[in-house]
Amino acid sequence: MRESKFFLYSLLLDAAPFTPKAVSTETCSFPRGISLGAGRPLPVLWNAMGKIVGIVNQKGGVGKTTTAINLSACLALEGLKILLIDCDPQANASSGLGVQRDEDRVSIYDVLIGESAAEQAVLQTEVEGLWLLPGSKNLTGANIELAGAEDRTLRLRRALESLPNSYDLIFLDCPPALDLLTLNVLCAAQTLIVPLQAEYFALEGISELVSTLERVRAAYNPELTIEGVLLTMYDDRTNLAQQVTETLREYFREILYRTVIPRNVRLAEAPSHGKPVAIYDPRSRGTEAYFEMTGEFLARNQIESPRASAGKATASTRLQAKVSFWPYA
Ligand SMILES: Nc1ncnc2c1ncn2[C@@H]1O[C@H](COP(=O)(O)OP(=O)(O)OP(=O)(O)O)[C@@H](O)[C@H]1O
Ligand SMILES: [Mg+2]
Numbered sequence: 001m002r003e004s005k006f007f008l009y010s011l012l013l014d015a016a017p018f019t020p021k022a023v024s025t026e027t028c029s030f031p032r033g034i035s036l037g038a039g040r041p042l043p044v045l046w047n048a049m050g051k052i053v054g055i056v057n058q059k060g061g062v063g064k065t066t067t068a069i070n071l072s073a074c075l076a077l078e079g080l081k082i083l084l085i086d087c088d089p090q091a092n093a094s095s096g097l098g099v100q101r102d103e104d105r106v107s108i109y110d111v112l113i114g115e116s117a118a119e120q121a122v123l124q125t126e127v128e129g130l131w132l133l134p135g136s137k138n139l140t141g142a143n144i145e146l147a148g149a150e151d152r153t154l155r156l157r158r159a160l161e162s163l164p165n166s167y168d169l170i171f172l173d174c175p176p177a178l179d180l181l182t183l184n185v186l187c188a189a190q191t192l193i194v195p196l197q198a199e200y201f202a203l204e205g206i207s208e209l210v211s212t213l214e215r216v217r218a219a220y221n222p223e224l225t226i227e228g229v230l231l232t233m234y235d236d237r238t239n240l241a242q243q244v245t246e247t248l249r250e251y252f253r254e255i256l257y258r259t260v261i262p263r264n265v266r267l268a269e270a271p272s273h274g275k276p277v278a279i280y281d282p283r284s285r286g287t288e289a290y291f292e293m294t295g296e297f298l299a300r301n302q303i304e305s306p307r308a309s310a311g312k313a314t315a316s317t318r319l320q321a322k323v324s325f326w327p328y329a
Pocket of ligand 1: 175
């Protein structure tokens with residue numbers, strides 16, 4: 001057990017020691033041929049608006065979109081005003097919130113190429129307090145169309161700066177690649193949530209992600225930090241899951257969320273009904289887990305749930321509580 005744990009840890013040795021706010025002044029080029037340019041770090045312009053949180057991992061199928069939808073929905077159910085932006089050509093966050101594919105609808109693609117203001121593309125969802133800026137499969141083309149533009153990595157950031165200051169939090173769902181779309185997210189976000197599965201390959205990807213993060217900090221976004229690393233689809237019956245969790249806890253320390261999201265069939269079913277799990281099955285383990293994570297997110301950010309402060313029933317502030325009934329019924 002000890003030996004295999006050391007082996008898992010050795011996978012992380014390639015990654016720079018994790019420093020929540022280290023800023024290098026070096027200029028650098030981005031891996032895979034995408035140049036970030038030699039720009040000096042830009043001044044921080046987003047203090048006046050809601051915090052912007054990217055949900056990122058270049059590995060596919062790790063629970064980015066599930067986390068984006070359900071964390072956003074739980075926060076909206078707590079009474080906060082949330083905007084979720086779907087930056088993935090697969091547009092899973094859009095369909096998971098009941099917004100079906102329509103290539104003629106204004107989407108984040110039109111915003112990135114400069115043909116629409118962000119505000120015009122925002123849609124109200126079924127969940128009160130949750131708005132969506134939908135994705136589109138046209139986004140695949142944006143990677144190519146924007147390749148020659150000088151400000152190609154900053155399109156999203158500029159678009160967000162033009163939004164009215166009406167959201168408490170903005171979440172950005174990323175595609176499974178370190179491409180130009182993800183780079184736009186890294187340049188626009190203040191913090192990142194990294195969903196991970198507790199398995200061998202997940203650790204390999206962390207090293208690449210952390211070094212990309214350092215490069216983006218150095219070139220464009222010195223304030224960028226990891227808000228938290230979230231274990232998803234967790235099965236605590238396996239030794240490997242427990243070893244990977246211990247390894248990640250040693251590497252990321254308090255950055256790793258205490259909440260883990262279990263594998264839960266209701267979480268997998270909910271998107272096909274176009275609903276967050278808290279609406280689709282309020283009594284499920286998935287709902288309970290995402291409310292618990294919401295509580296941890298709020299506590300870390302020192303945000304009080306508006307429902308709680310209004311003296312109303314709330315699930316996420318009772319971190320240890322088991323949600324055995326729909327708390328808002
Ligand atoms: N905790 C969970 N329990 C069961 N199924 C889950 C859970 N989390 C996610 N899933 C399912 O796993 C699949 C991948 O999840 P998701 O789409 O959230 O990952 P992703 O990282 O956004 O993927 P991609 O990289 O393709 O965008 C989906 O079918 C989703 O419904
Ligand atoms: Mg996704």
